[in-house]
Amino acid sequence: MNNNKLGIWLLAALVVGNMVGSGIFMLPQSLAKAASPAGVILAWVLTGAGVLMLSLVFGNLSIRKPELNGGVQMYxxxxxxxxxxxxxxxxxxxxxxxxxxxxxxxxAVLTTFIGYLSTFFPIMTSSATLFAIGPVSVKTGGFITFLICTIMLWVMNAIILRGVKRTGQINFVATATKVIGFMIFICFTLFAFQKTNIFPLVQARTGSNGTSLSLLGQVNNAAITTLWAFIGIESAVMFSNRAKKRSDIKKATVIGLAVSLVIYVGITTLVMGSLTQTELMNANKPLVDALQKVVGHNVSYVMAIFDLISLTGTTIGWIFLSAEAPYQAAKQGLFPSIFKKENKNGVPSASLVLTNLFSQAFLFLTISDSLSSAFNFVIQVATLAYLVPYTASALYQVKLVITGSTYKNQKSRFTDGIIAILATIYSIYVIFAGTSNMKTFLLGIALYASGIALYPLIMRSRKSLAQQTDIKKEAI
Known part of the structure; x- marks a missing residue:
């Protein structure tokens, strides 16, 4: 099973690959709609500092509590x-x-992949009605998107089933290509940067209710979007049970954050300077549009290819992570036991297939414009859902500091306490900023509450496992 262990660079590649994924490609447009340039810059500063605190919490807990190796749910x-x-x-x-x-x-990752693939196949964006089922009108582009996303989902499923280390290696190659591509993009768009596209730094923006937003309101508005960019910071922790060395987890997390932050800030700033605010807010492919300002339409296809390679790595990384989370939870008795089943390559095969079947069901929501708008709202709610385990992890670090568990050095205890408190404050702040809309807040609660129906099954499974363990002990 040592062949299935992940070293520091494969772990770091998973962190970068999962963070710098689908979000980066539409991030400049989303941020332009949420806030003016000053609001975007301040949101990056706030989010970068907050996520740094979270990354230090994750790294510290992985070292101080190595027995809790099943992911963030263990904290x-x-x-x-x-x-x-x-x-x-x-x-x-x-x-x-x-x-x-x-x-x-x-x-979300799969559909973003299709968005960039449409650079080469414009028919994928066709709004012509293909057929209608009752009130649901299915467009040609939407139907093609659904078919290609489905194929890609199950191809990734087959790749992951071949082995953990091989999956990590494929992700590493895709991530390395991604970083190189983004660095090339940054170098080219330096020549298209015009300060008149950014100034004035503070500009008018309106909230979802149509009211004008202050600069602080714009920062709050952009906070969820910038956090979405860092979702995946916990990737190394989620794979801690597969790491070659425990110390690699913290290093991989910090390395991944540093690389991702440079890419994010560099790209969003340069895109803001390459396109006018109006162009940016209406851009379907902002990175390609910005590059066209420098190299023209044909050469920008190269960037689209880099983007597709990048998204391939992100897709395989996220599907892998999505299957690993319930697998590790099942091993701890927190999920139905069926999720524990592995294949001969040590891959959580049952969890992978069940996760992808669930994803397939959500893919149906992308088949029409009306359903797609509903799905986009679900994505916003899901983004907030990540903050709950982040907050729980920070609170657990606070608990360790207060009780003094695992601490002998008072200086490190004090430092970790400050980090944990800042991480907790940041997580709660973003939850507050994102749930100011009552509908989003209530649906976020519903997302978690929907799983309560399965809880009695979990308790019965734990009881049955405990009885089997007692019988084995008596037999011995």
Whole structure:
């Protein structure tokens, strides 16, 4: 099984590959709509600092609590006494919410891939009606998108089933290509940068209710979007059970954050300077549009190819992570036991197939414009769902600092305490900023509450496992 262990660079590639994924390609447009240039810059500063605190929390917990190697849901469970119902419920609910968020995130990555593939096949954006089912009108582009996304989903499923290390290596190659491509993009767009596209730094923006937003309101508005860019910071922690060395987890997380932050800030700033605010807010492929300003239409196809390679790596990384989360939860008795099944290559095959079947169901929501708008709202809710395990992890670090567990050096205890408190404050702040809309808040609660129906099954499964263990002990 050592062949299935991941070293520091494969872990770092998973972090970068999962973070710098589908979000980066539409990020400049989304941020331009959410805030003016000053608001975007301040949102990056705030989010970069907050996510740094979270990354240090994840890295620190992976070293101080190596036995909690099943992912972020283990920290939620550890907030309560061992074996308590509160701990089991907390671990299960966090596992469920994290899994559902990943499933919807997979669909977002797949559909973004199709958006860039349409650079070469314009028919994929056709709005011509192909057929109608009752009130649902299916467009030609939407139907083609659905078919290609479905094929890609199950091709990735087949690749991952061949082995963990091979999957990590494929992701590493795609991530390396991605980083090279983005660095080339940054170098080229330096020549298209015009300060008149950014100034004035503070410009008018309106909220979802149509009211004018202050600069602080714009920062709050952009906070969710910038956080979405860093979703995946926990990737190394989620694969901690497959890491060659525990110390690699913290290093890989910090390396991944540093590389991603340089790419994010560089690209969004240069795109803002290459396109006018109006052009940017209406851009379907902002990175390609910005590059066209320098090299023209034909050469920009090269960027589209880099983007597709990048998204391939992101897709395989996220599908892999999405299957790993319920697999590790099942091993801890927090998910149905069927998710524990592995194939001969040590891959959580049952969890992978079940996760992709769930993703396939969500793919149906992309088949028409009306359903797609509903799915986009689900994505926003799912983004907020990631903050719950992030907050739980930060609170668990606070608990360790308060109790002094694993600490002998008071200086490191104080430092970790400051980091944990800042990470907690940041997580709560983004939850508050994102749930100011009551509809989003209520649907976020519903996302987690939807898993409660399966909780009795989990308890029965744990009870049955405990009885089997007792029988084996008596036999011995």
């Amino acid at each position: 939620a469970q550890a907030l309560f006494s061992k074996g308590s119902r509160a701990g089991i419920l907390s671990g299960y609910v966090i596992s469920w919410g994290y899994w559902i968020a990943n499933v919807t995130g997979n669909v």
